[in-house]
Amino acid sequence: MANLTWIEMLYWACAIGGGTLFIIRVIMTFVGGGLDGDLGDASSDVEFHSDIGGHTDLHSDIGNDAAGHHHADDANFSFKLASLQGLTAFFTLFGLVGLALVRLRWHVLLTFIGATAAGLLAVWLLGLLLLQMKRLQSEGTLDIRNAIGQTGSVYLTIPANGSGQVQVTVQGSLRIFNAVSRDKNKISTGAGVRVTDITADNTLVVEQIG
Numbered sequence: 774m775a776n777l778t779w780i781e782m783l784y785w786a787c788a789i790g791g792g793t794l795f796i797i798r799v800i801m802t803f804v805g806g807g808l809d810g811d812l813g814d815a816s817s818d819v820e821f822h823s824d825i826g827g828h829t830d831l832h833s834d835i836g837n838d839a840a841g842h843h844h845a846d847d848a849n850f851s852f853k854l855a856s857l858q859g860l861t862a863f864f865t866l867f868g869l870v871g872l873a874l875v876r877l878r879w880h881v882l883l884t885f886i887g888a889t890a891a892g893l894l895a896v897w898l899l900g901l902l903l904l905q906m907k908r909l910q911s912e913g914t915l916d917i918r919n920a921i922g923q924t925g926s927v928y929l930t931i932p933a934n935g936s937g938q939v940q941v942t943v944q945g946s947l948r949i950f951n952a953v954s955r956d957k958n959k960i961s962t963g964a965g966v967r968v969t970d971i972t973a974d975n976t977l978v979v980e981q982i983g
Contacts (some may be wrong), residue, residue: 780871782868784871787871788867795861809865859896866888876974896920920977923970924968925965927962927964929962931952936976939979951975953976953977956980958983
């Protein structure tokens, strides 16, 4: 280390410091991975039960209030997390590429430019990865409000003054929900329906179509 130039010491410091912090962040992300899952579960909890007699019961409990309350905090947390991971990735690649270019006997200024470019590229790629992960997480979280306006079919007959079940595609997946008739008319199994509203207990309000 005593024979290192100042630029080499800078690159070593960035590579070791950034790399260590990056590894710690990765470990913490995996160890604390349940946090995001718990937040997602708080906003969406769907249970499906079926017995031998053919009776099917679907219980859907969507914590929209909790999701709305935490939305701003989650966004702020995600921004801070992305910023910290971005910085660690930048310094790690900055140091490693800088050292590699020094070993190739590049001019000091060129090694700095190359190392900076590599660090920025790392931040950009990490940003794309985090964005894709966020999209996948959002797609996997059911928001029952997305059912409004969708069409489907009756799975279990909806009595005039009772509830039945319907099949509706929400967020790209075919799901079964409890449903009642908006017009208080009986809607038989197989009939086409459109979702017009959602009750307080997350039961779909539907009207017959076709």
